[in-house]
Amino acid sequence: MSSIRERNKQQILRAASEEFADKGFAATKTSDIAAKAGLPKPNVYYYFKSKENLYREVLESIVEPLLAASAPFNEGSHPHLVLKDYIRSKIRISRELPYASKVFASEIMHGAPHLTAEQAGQLNAQAKHNIDCIQRWIDQGLMAKVDPHHLLFSIWAATQTYADFDWQISTVTGKAKLDDADYEAAAETIIRLVLKGCEVVEPGASEQVKSA
Structure with missing residues (x-):
């Protein structure tokens, strides 16, 4: 379970890096990060609580x-x-x-x-x-x-x-x-x-x- 959790977090982190780099903090949507990571949007909030924390x-x-x-x-x-x-x-x-x-x-x-x-x-x-x-x-x-x-x-x-x-x-x-x-x-x-x-x-x- 821990390996799945870590893999999901790393996928979200990589996707967030790309989205923030491309669009900046304000214009980036958590739904876009989730889509790029290939995970449901609630997973972003589950692992990172907020867009600010993820940034x-x-x-x-x-x-x-x-x-x-x-x-x-x-x-x-x-x-x-x-x-x-x-x-x-x-x-x-x-x-x-x-x-x-x-x-x-x-x-x-x-x-x-x-x-x-x-x-x-x-x-x-x-x-x-x-x-x-x-x-x-x-x-x-x-x-x-x-x-x-x-x-x-x-x-x-x-x-x-x-x-x-x-x-x-x-x-x-x-x-x-x-x-x-x-x-x-x-x-x-x-x-x-x-x-x-x-x-x-x-x-x-x-x-x-x-x-x-």
Whole structure:
């Protein structure tokens, strides 16, 4: 029974992500979500109680991966490794959770009215931690003196565009859907631009930098 319950909840959550991403919160109807999920409308209310709760669940489904993507920053490793892992994690989120990513982007653009204080606090605290890490690497001579805030913003923009602006990407590339090679090329390109553009020192060269 629990497996059926979880499967139904996930079907509704996926359908809600698509509907909210396509129509926004106000224009989305629970009947459309139920239809897309292939379940009776009462099931939506049974599992989530209200459209508002379901919308918040969609936000939660993207907030957790976004926070988890910053795990490399929390390990205190070398910037060359941290930035590569972070960019790859962000590309993976855009690929695996494109609709939830669009919902999150829309939420932020509208002033985050449904984001809880706890979620906003977690995201802001993690961003500040990441910025502090970048600044520390700069102070240690491990990368160029770039603005840490704008570097982070640039990484967000470069990675999240593969979810939030998928129509434009599909139109330009002529592909209805990107494949493994496309996402790998995207990650490698962004990584190269960030590492080379920020003159990030490779692991093993750190001691040479310190003694220079």
